[in-house]
Amino acid sequence: DSFDILGDGVKELLVGRDDGMIEIYNFESADDPVLRHDYALSESIASIQGGCVGKDGYDEILAATYSGWLTGLTTEPVHREGGSGEELKLSQEMQSKISSLRNELEQLQIKVLQERDKYQQSSQFSTAVSSVPAFSVNDKFTLNKDDASYSLILEVQTAIDNVLVQSDVPLDLLDVDKNSAVVSFSSCDSE
DSSP: EEEOOSSSOOOOOOOOOOOOEEEEEOOSSSSSEEEEEEEEOOOOOEEEEEEEEEEETTTEEEEEEEEEEEEEEEEOSOOOOTTOOOOOOOOOHHHHHHHHHHHHHHHHHHHHHHHHHHHHHTTTTOOOOOOOOOOEEEEEEEEETTTTEEEEEEESOOOOOOOOOOOOSSSOOOOTTTTTOOOHHHHHHHO
């Protein structure tokens, strides 16, 4: 997207990448764009948009991730300065909003506990059937021309515990900066 998030009268280029990076590029001169800010998310970004969403006068960047989460980056200050000895006073509207959200959270926690108990009770019977839910997988296998390697990117809407790669030819696995996986090799049985 292009949006004037910096408030300088010139639109910046907002980029959301497959690796989870949000980047803001500024066109300060007629040459190449300059990276002004970046922010890393834990999953790929499906779409990105700039605008005024949450509060008037404060612009935001909204990013939708692969699993459906919406993340917002705002220009609104996170905290306010208070004078010496001053207490932060919340408006009545804000206090009622906080109270309402706390009540909703408590109700949701109770509902989760009830559903968990129901599942535990139903799984005790011999006729109970438990199945693994189907997940859609976001996968990419791309050639990296610079070092003649391939990048395999896998994303699902839950944590990935193990990935098994089986090949008929010998493979060299290369480590990358964002990799948190532990690699183990096993020899191939020719049969």
